Amino acid sequence: MAQLHRKVRRRRLDHAHKTALGLVREHDVTAHEDLKIRKMSKAPRRSPTPTRRVRSCPTGPPPKRDSTS
Numbered sequence: 257m258a259q260l261h262r263k264v265r266r267r268r269l270d271h272a273h274k275t276a277l278g279l280v281r282e283h284d285v286t287a288h289e290d291l292k293i294r295k296m297s298k299a300p301r302r303s304p305t306p307t308r309r310v311r312s313c314p315t316g317p318p319p320k321r322d323s324t325s
Contacts (some may be wrong), residue, residue, distance in 0.1 A: 280286060
């Protein structure tokens with residue numbers, strides 16, 4: 257069983273090496289980016305509700321709410 261695993265591993269490595277070599281030979285420039293995907297996976301921010309006024313609203317800012325009620 258170990259022999260079979262070694263054979264499959266070598267075949268995969270060979271394919272990866274040949275593919276990478278082909279890309280390097282085909283293109284003049286190659287770039288490698290170290291992506292930090294931890295913060296990319298967060299949910300997008302919620303958009304403001306349609307009833308909420310925006311500061312650039314011609315009627316002025318929304319009235320302030322009293323925190324005691």
